[in-house]
Structures are given as structure tokens and as C-alpha cells.
Amino acid sequence: MHNRRDFLRNSILAAGALGLRSEALIVPPLPAQDMDEEKYWKLIREQFPLSHQRIFLNNGTIGPSPYPVVSSVYKDMMEVDTEARYAGMEDEARQALAGFLGTDKSEIALTRNCTEGINICCWGLPLREGDEVILSRHEHVGNAGPWLNRAKLTGIKIKAIPFGQTAEQTLDIVKKTVTGKTKVIALPQIPCTIGQILPTREICAFAKEHGIFSFVDGAHPPGMLETDLHQLGCDMYSGCCHKWMLGPKGTGFLYVAKDFRDTVQAFYGGGGVDTGWDLLSDPPLLKGYVDDGHRYYYGTQNASLFQGIVKAVEFHEAIGKGKIEKRVRKLAAYLQENLLKIIPGIEMLTPVEAISRGAQIGFRIKGKEMADLQTHVRKRGIIVRYVPENNINCLRVSTHIYNSFKEIDTFLQATEEFAKGGA
Numbered sequence: 003m004h005n006r007r008d009f010l011r012n013s014i015l016a017a018g019a020l021g022l023r024s025e026a027l028i029v030p031p032l033p034a035q036d037m038d039e040e041k042y043w044k045l046i047r048e049q050f051p052l053s054h055q056r057i058f059l060n061n062g063t064i065g066p067s068p069y070p071v072v073s074s075v076y077k078d079m080m081e082v083d084t085e086a087r088y089a090g091m092e093d094e095a096r097q098a099l100a101g102f103l104g105t106d107k108s109e110i111a112l113t114r115n116c117t118e119g120i121n122i123c124c125w126g127l128p129l130r131e132g133d134e135v136i137l138s139r140h141e142h143v144g145n146a147g148p149w150l151n152r153a154k155l156t157g158i159k160i161k162a163i164p165f166g167q168t169a170e171q172t173l174d175i176v177k178k179t180v181t182g183k184t185k186v187i188a189l190p191q192i193p194c195t196i197g198q199i200l201p202t203r204e205i206c207a208f209a210k211e212h213g214i215f216s217f218v219d220g221a222h223p224p225g226m227l228e229t230d231l232h233q234l235g236c237d238m239y240s241g242c243c244h245k246w247m248l249g250p251k252g253t254g255f256l257y258v259a260k261d262f263r264d265t266v267q268a269f270y271g272g273g274g275v276d277t278g279w280d281l282l283s284d285p286p287l288l289k290g291y292v293d294d295g296h297r298y299y300y301g302t303q304n305a306s307l308f309q310g311i312v313k314a315v316e317f318h319e320a321i322g323k324g325k326i327e328k329r330v331r332k333l334a335a336y337l338q339e340n341l342l343k344i345i346p347g348i349e350m351l352t353p354v355e356a357i358s359r360g361a362q363i364g365f366r367i368k369g370k371e372m373a374d375l376q377t378h379v380r381k382r383g384i385i386v387r388y389v390p391e392n393n394i395n396c397l398r399v400s401t402h403i404y405n406s407f408k409e410i411d412t413f414l415q416a417t418e419e420f421a422k423g424g425a
């Protein structure tokens with residue numbers, strides 16, 4: 003693993019090779035502990051090509067990559083097409099993700115996005131008509147769609163729960179929803195609507211005690227929260243690298259715990275999945291599946307994107323995962339506290355309880371349409387996400403390390419203007 007100095011030097015070299023603006027890569031000259039905090043994060047901001055013409059507070063939809071990621075993908079694509087190289091970087095990407103997520107490499111499958119991993123689990127699980135699956139009323143289509151589709155096609159039953167205002171209340175709701183027919187709890191660790199952190203470890207432990215499969219939609223947490231999937235204790239976890247991980251777009255991973263591998267069937271066949279096949283035998287046969295996460299993905303992949311995943315992990319580790327989590331949560335807490343203080347008619351949807359609050363704040367304003375607030379702030383160059391899902395009428399604001407307190411202040415000012423009826 004590169005140390006911070008190597009990482010920054012390599013950023014410059016990579017950008018230089020690409021002809022990227024070198025002044026955009028100002029190296030923090032001192033170890034972080036010797037620097038003023040805001041100055042440090044300002045220098046980190048310079049590691050991103052992200053336009054200064056806008057204030058981007060929508061990492062919950064897509065995470066803009068820093069130069070080392072963008073340039074490594076570009077460089078690798080050039081090499082692939084210059085040398086007509088086939089494949090590569092797959093082992094490195096799986097190893098990097100395993101280290102980042104606290105798993106074994108064999109438990110990681112590479113996917114194109116979070117939804118793909120969810121579909122693999124949803125269709126790979128041994129479920130029968132009438133079996134119950136617990137979801138929430140806050141699902142993204144990526145977690146709602148696969149389970150609803152399986153319900154439509156095979157007759158499983160979906161139960162959609164609300165969340166409590168505290169982790170304890172939410173855990174209680176989950177427990178009360180379970181029946182003798184519950185086969186899967188398939189909740190997000192952080193829902194896309196209001197960014198509330200669910201008590202996932204406790205939910206998974208409860209599921210295990212009751213012989214229920216635990217699937218976690220992890221689109222948001224990796225790169226935001228320090229994530230250790232063995233500690234979390236889930237059976238399956240699907241995530242993407244293109245949100246808080248700041249990796250290449252169209253990359254994701256699926257974790258299936260080693261001792262759960264034979265429970266989730268390999269629904270798709272293809273190159274990399276099996277231990278042998280024969281079309282000349284009578285009857286033609288598929289011998290079996292590899293004893294590895296590779297049984298869940300197949301075929302030709304984009305090696306350059308895998309290279310970008312490795313760089314994204316290195317970028318996070320060079321700064322420090324704990325330090326990133328602290329920063330993004332601090333920005334969100336500042337936003338929430340000030341919204342509550344200055345916005346008339348505010349209805350805070352994200353819990354104020356610190357353990358339930360991550361790097362996303364969802365709120366609405368009494369009597370106002372939040373789509374209008376999205377339009378209002380956009381005219382000022384601020385990008386956020388209006389959340390219409392399940393009629394929640396919420397505005398979601400996401401924070402990451404390229405954001406500053408000054409940007410949050412600009413958003414607060416624009417929101418105050420809107421709440422008070424200004425144009």
C-alpha cells in the first residue's frame with residue numbers, strides 16, 4: 003500500500019501524463035496533524051477535477067472521482083487498446099476491496115453496480131411462494147425492484163416497514179415485523195431517502211438468532227463509514243464503488259460470507275463461474291461452481307475500471323478511513339443543527355441521534371414542495387437531490403471530503419431565502 007507521500011506524488015505523475023492541470027494537484031506539504039484542518043481539506047479538494055462552478059452536495063447519487071482514479075482508468079484504457087490486452091487487475095481489485103471492507107478476497111464478487119449484487123442474491127436464495135422478505139418504506143428502486151419482481155414472478159411476500167427515530171426503535175420495529183414465515187431481512191444500512199444509519203449489526207445478529215437470512219443494501223456506507231463486514235455479521239452485502247468510495251462509475255461489489263456461499267445459488271452461468279462443463283457428454287453437464295465469489299460474476303470485464311477501484315481504495319487509505327468518516331459526519335451534523343436553528347417550518351426527517359446520522363440529511367419544509375427548493379438552489383449552482391420516493395417530499399443533502407463548511411453555509415442561506423418566500 004502506498005504511503006501518503008507516494009500517493010500524492012503518483013497523483014501528480016498520473017495527472018501530468020494526462021496533461022491535466024498540475025496546479026490542481028497541490029500537495030499537502032505537512033503531515034495532517036501539523037496542519038490547520040480547513041487548510042488540509044482545501045488541499046484535498048484540489049485532488050478533484052470537480053468543477054468549482056458548482057457546490058456538489060449530491061454524493062448520494064454519484065461520487066466524483068479524484069485525479070488518481072480518473073487518470074489511472076484513462077492510462078489503463080490506453081494500455082488496453084494500445085497492446086490489445088485482455089483482462090487483468092481483477093485480483094488486485096478484489097484484494098483491495100477485501101482489505102477495505104474487512105473480508106476475505108474469496109468473499110468478494112465484482113459487479114457493475116449495487117443493483118446487480120442485489121439481483122444476484124434475490125434470485126440466488128432458496129425462497130418459496132409465501133416466504134416473507136422484510137424491506138422498508140425507504141427503498142431505492144435498486145433494492146425494491148428485484149424483490150418486488152421476485153414477488154410478482156414467484157409469489158414471495160414483501161413487508162415494508164417504517165423506521166423509528168432512534169436505532170433502538172427501528173430494531174424494535176424489525177423484531178415485531180418478523181413472523182414464522184420471514185426468510186430474509188433485506189434492509190439498507192443507509193437508505194437513499196433520509197440517510198439514516200440503521201442498527202445493521204443488531205438487525206443481522208437478530209436475523210442469525212432466528213434462522214433468517216440477512217441481506218444488506220450497502221450502496222452508501224463504504225467510503226463514508228469505516229466498514230467491516232465480518233463485524234457487521236451479515237450474510238450478504240451489495241455495494242457500489244461509485245458513491246462514497248469515489249471510484250469509477252459502473253463498478254460495484256457483492257459480498258457473500260464464505261459459509262453462506264452454498265446457500266446463494268449462482269444464478270448466472272458463464273466464464274469464471276464453474277469448475278468445468280461438457281457439451282459432448284451424454285447428457286451435457288455442468289460439473290459445479292468455483293468455491294469462490296467468482297461463482298457470481300462472469301465473462302469479459304473492464305480491467306481499467308478495476309484499476310480505478312484499486313486507486314480509489316488507495317486514495318481513501320492514504321487520507322485515513324476514520325478521518326474521512328469524522329469529517330463527512332461533522333459537515334452533516336453542522337448542516338442539520340443549522341437547518342433546525344434557522345429554517346422556519348423545518349421538518350427534520352433524518353434522526354438527530356448521533357449514531358443514526360451519517361453524511362446525509364433529509365428534510366422538508368411545512369407547506370413547501372421540495373422539488374421547488376431543488377430548483378431554487380440549483381439556480382445558485384448547488385446540486386442536491388429531491389426525493390419523491392414513496393411521497394416523502396424530502397430534500398436530501400450529502401456531504402463528502404470535497405465539501406466545506408463554507409459551501410454548507412451557502413446552501414443554508416439559499417434554503418433560508420426559499421423558506422421565507424424569497425426568489
Ligand SMILES: Cc1ncc(COP(=O)(O)O)c(C=O)c1O
Nearest residue numbers: 115116117142144193194221242
Ligand atoms: C440505497 C440505494 N440502494 C441501491 C442503489 C442502486 O445503486 P446502483 O445504481 O449502484 O445500482 C442506490 C442508488 O442510488 C441507493 O441509494
